[in-house]
Amino acid sequence: MRNAEADTVAELVQRQWGDHRVGLRDHGLSLSHHQVAAGAAARAALLVDLVPRGAEPHLGVLLDNTPEFPLWLSAAALAGAAVAGINPTRRGPELTRDILHTDCRVLVTERSRLPLLDGLELPGTRVLVTDTDAYAELLAPYAAAEPGEATLGPVGPGSRMLLYFTSGSTGAPKAAICSQGRLAAAGASLVAHFGVREDDVHYICMPMFHGNAVIADWAPALSAGAGVALRRRFSASGFLDDVRDFGATYFTYVGRAVQYLLATPERDDDREHGLRLGFGTEAGAVDAARFEARFGVRLVEGYGSSEGGAAIQRTPDTPAGAIGRAGPGDDLAVVDPETGKERAAAVLDEDGRLVNGTDAIGELVNRGPNPFEGYWRHPEADAARTRGGWYWTGDLFFRDAEGFLYFAGRTDDRLRVDSENLAAAVIENILARWEDAAAVAVYAIPDPAAGDQVMAAVALRDGASFDGVRFGEFLTAQPDLGTKMAPRFVRVLRELPVTATNKIHRVGLRREGFGCGDPVWWRPVGSSAYRLLGREGLASLEAEYAERGREDLLGR
Numbered sequence: 285m286r287n288a289e290a291d292t293v294a295e296l297v298q299r300q301w302g303d304h305r306v307g308l309r310d311h312g313l314s315l316s317h318h319q320v321a322a323g324a325a326a327r328a329a330l331l332v333d334l335v336p337r338g339a340e341p342h343l344g345v346l347l348d349n350t351p352e353f354p355l356w357l358s359a360a361a362l363a364g365a366a367v368a369g370i371n372p373t374r375r376g377p378e379l380t381r382d383i384l385h386t387d388c389r390v391l392v393t394e395r396s397r398l399p400l401l402d403g404l405e406l407p408g409t410r411v412l413v414t415d416t417d418a419y420a421e422l423l424a425p426y427a428a429a430e431p432g433e434a435t436l437g438p439v440g441p442g443s444r445m446l447l448y449f450t451s452g453s454t455g456a457p458k459a460a461i462c463s464q465g466r467l468a469a470a471g472a473s474l475v476a477h478f479g480v481r482e483d484d485v486h487y488i489c490m491p492m493f494h495g496n497a498v499i500a501d502w503a504p505a506l507s508a509g510a511g512v513a514l515r516r517r518f519s520a521s522g523f524l525d526d527v528r529d530f531g532a533t534y535f536t537y538v539g540r541a542v543q544y545l546l547a548t549p550e551r552d553d554d555r556e557h558g559l560r561l562g563f564g565t566e567a568g569a570v571d572a573a574r575f576e577a578r579f580g581v582r583l584v585e586g587y588g589s590s591e592g593g594a595a596i597q598r599t600p601d602t603p604a605g606a607i608g609r610a611g612p613g614d615d616l617a618v619v620d621p622e623t624g625k626e627r628a629a630a631v632l633d634e635d636g637r638l639v640n641g642t643d644a645i646g647e648l649v650n651r652g653p654n655p656f657e658g659y660w661r662h663p664e665a666d667a668a669r670t671r672g673g674w675y676w677t678g679d680l681f682f683r684d685a686e687g688f689l690y691f692a693g694r695t696d697d698r699l700r701v702d703s704e705n706l707a708a709a710v711i712e713n714i715l716a717r718w719e720d721a722a723a724v725a726v727y728a729i730p731d732p733a734a735g736d737q738v739m740a741a742v743a744l745r746d747g748a749s750f751d752g753v754r755f756g757e758f759l760t761a762q763p764d765l766g767t768k769m770a771p772r773f774v775r776v777l778r779e780l781p782v783t784a785t786n787k788i789h790r791v792g793l794r795r796e797g798f799g800c801g802d803p804v805w806w807r808p809v810g811s812s813a814y815r816l817l818g819r820e821g822l823a824s825l826e827a828e829y830a831e832r833g834r835e836d837l838l839g840r
Contacts, residue, residue: 289472289507291441293361296471296506297324297733298431303509304481309530310514310833313351317509324358324835328425329434331363334410335389337577341436342447344388344409345493346370346397348516352414353492355500356392361464364543365437366444368459369493372397373784378456378785381402385461386435386447387545401611407622412573429751441465448495448590450727459660460590462499466655470592471503477598478561478584479510481533487532487559489515489523492783493536497589500563501536510534520544520788527557542571543585543785547745555580565691566709566787569605570716587691593656593675594648596689605636605713606688615652618644618683621695624672627776630682630690638690638710644682645692645707650675656814693791700735701768715740718758721750723780725788726771732829740771750776752805752814760812798825 290296299305307317315323335341343360345367347353360367370385372380383391383406391411393401412419445464449457474480485635486505490497505512511631513530515522523545526532540579541564556577562583567575571677587596587607595611602608608615618627627646638644654675659665680692689704693709700706708726715724722726723743728736744750759770775798781789798804798817806816815821 288602289466290444292439292829293358293365293445293468293503294439294464294505295431295442296468297321297358299359301431307355307836308510308512308514310516312347312349315351320358321431322354322427322429323355324362325429325431325433326423327359328357328363328431329426329429331359331365331390332434334438335365335436336408339389339408340387340494341365342368342387343369343390343392344370344383344386346372346391346393346400346447347414347492348372348394349488349492349497349514350394350414350770351514352392353395354512354514356490357498360437361445362431362469363434363595364439365716366447367459368447369449369495369498371457371493371784373398374752375400376404377452380406381456382449382824384408385456397459406459408450416763420826426662428595439464444592446495446498448493450590458665460592460662462495462590462592463657466479466592467499467503467659470499470588471505471507473610474500474504474563475508478504478534480504480510482509482722484508484510484533485508485513485514485526485531487513487535488531489518489526490536490538490541490564491517491785495588496536496538496564496785499588500586501534502698505534518544520548523548524551524554524557526561531558533558534561535559537562537567538786539782539783540566540569540657540723540788541614542575544786546571546578547573547722550578552717554578566715568713570713573604585691587679589677589688591656591659593654593669593678594650601635601738603684603688606690608689609687610689613652614650614676616652616689617649617651618681619645619649621647621676626673627682629685632684633764638682639764641682641692641707641710641766642704645680645705645710646682648679648681648689650677660782684808685794699726699738700761701731701738702735704766704767704768705737706769711738711740711765711771713743714762714765714769717744717762718755720744720750723748725780725790725793727790727794729773729794732831737772738769739775739793739798741775741777741780743777750803750805752776752816755805756807757813758813759814770807770812771819773809776801776805777802798822 285496300321303317307320309314311836394415429671443464447459448460451732488501559581596608597611598608628643630644651674680693692707697708711726729739731737806817807814
């Protein structure tokens with residue numbers, strides 16, 4: 285492990301100079317740490333020549349996880365520029381908006397992504413296509429550059445490093461600012477927490493345009509001098525083969541990646557690898573336990589965001605299902621999102637199940653100083669995040685009497701059923717116990733009278749079929765399923781729709797409601813069993829909505 289902590293990412297890149305161990309690999313390329321630093325220096329020198337005088341020092345990166353992505357991250361650090369990770373699932377005006385909003389004067393992409401740019405008006409933006417002869421010829425004159433020679437201005441801890449878009453469910457995504465100092469500190473913190481060593485190999489299979497891969501995987505590898513192995517795009521079927529081929533010891537995950545891995549056919553050699561740790565979010569306690577039992581790898585649920593406004597620290601005594609306690613210097617509280625009053629301490633039964641969710645679940649806030657650095661050119665969003673002098677995370681939590689914090693979902697995932705507030709993640713954790721479920725998502729659909737109704741989307745395990753009576757019996761047997769929590773509707777599908785960052789596409793699920801093309805089962809009032817929603821049942825529901833003049837809520 286490298287001893288002295290660095291104040292900037294640029295310093296960490298410069299430290300690679302002269303280190304001839306393998307530093308970066310994918311399926312077709314292997315570079316030493318020194319070659320990474322040299323490649324970054326060449327790209328930094330090119331960038332300095334391409335960015336017009338007086339322009340914002342920003343570049344967009346529209347790439348899969350190819351070696352060019354970390355090379356340009358490193359180059360940006362050396363040059364004192366900021367990287368905007370461009371989401372390839374955005375299209376047309378939305379994609380144009382993301383690039384222009386972040387003032388990208390250079391856009392780095394590859395041939396497979398060029399169709400996304402067809403017809404877009406990007407005035408003043410120079411496009412570099414990395415897998416072309418023209419790109420190689422443009423870069424060649426800078427081959428002798430060394431780290432630190434070419435900069436766009438002074439480089440320090442406060443220099444902007446990342447402009448990473450948040451994956452909000454409403455409105456245009458906001459570009460969260462992350463400085464070199466904050467990214468370097470985040471990497472060093474994970475190195476210390478997980479004991480990352482120089483001989484570790486960090487496997488990056490989550491998309492690098494998202495903060496998880498850069499902040500929680502690339503940054504600690506860079507800080508410790510560990511190797512990095514890339515997968516162009518996440519593949520559940522290719523995961524174990526990659527881990528073995530690269531000698532990977534650490535990986536990060538987001539959203540439903542763990543469920544996809546668990547859904548692969550079991551093999552006799554599932555435990556034959558060197559992987560020791562997975563770090564991420566939203567795996568859920570049930571799936572984390574299944575993953576460790578099958579692969580012998582501990583998953584550590586963390587909490588963080590591109591904004592960096594609150595930190596939760598996991599300690600050895602953290603109970604199963606909890607994320608941890610407040611980090612040093614943070615004054616975290618779980619409060620009512622409307623009144624700001626602190627919520628009651630969570631009461632857990634002997635199996636660790638929450639029994640007073642209505643009183644305990646609220647929004648997590650940081651009432652102390654925090655490292656939130658704002659959004660790029662979005663003062664209204666800055667003000668909403670920091671209203672009343674607190675940092676509002678937008679995430680639901682509950683906290684037990686010992687101060688341990690448990691994630692309960694996004695505030696956008698909150699449901700209000702019969703005047704009772706519910707958290708989608710809590711219901712999902714209960715439904716995940718059903719043995720036939722490979723993946724579940726819970727979300728609100730409008731009630732024709734007022735508030736919400738609970739709907740669940742369930743992806744079944746191979747060979748399983750949905751039995752409405754058995755599912756109802758399973759729900760009845762769950763002691764922590766509150767009287768308002770049972771789904772009114774259950775959509776059964778082959779796999780859950782996800783975003784480019786492997787998070788459930790809840791916006792689409794909510795929009796489609798029960799008027800979708802998949803089989804939907806529903807629970808009539810007063811019954812515990814579910815029935816297939818056929819023409820007769822759908823007509824009855826349509827009449828119910830129409831009677832109240834709310835046909836607009838049918839999601840059709």
